[in-house]
Amino acid sequence: MNRTAKVVLHWLERDRPFPRNQRFSRPARFDHQGQDWKQDAWNLTVVTEGNVDAAGRQSATVKFLVPNAPHDWLSVGKRFTLIEGELALAEGVVEQILAC
Secondary structure, three states, rough: OOEEEEEEEEEOOOOOOOOOOOOEEEEEEEHHHOOOOHHOOOEEEEEEEEOOOOOEEEEEEOOOOEOOOOOHHHHOOOEEEEEEEOOEEEEEEEEEEEEE
């Protein structure tokens, strides 16, 4: 089953516009993966909530794009980085599990 989690994103690229769509998908590098994360890369579907605050933070819900992903990686306290090409877009932390 595809787990859904509530997260807080901290957008890193302040000089670039934030994603214009409320819903998007990007590769995510989880902290435990290390430097060779691309060997076991997974995309997250992100649905943002509200506006980005002055510190660059925004609430969102996330889930893996495909059903055979490692859903246990979306556990409270887990950290990840959303990637676009070689650029780190945002850092995220899982705050709550919404559905399993």
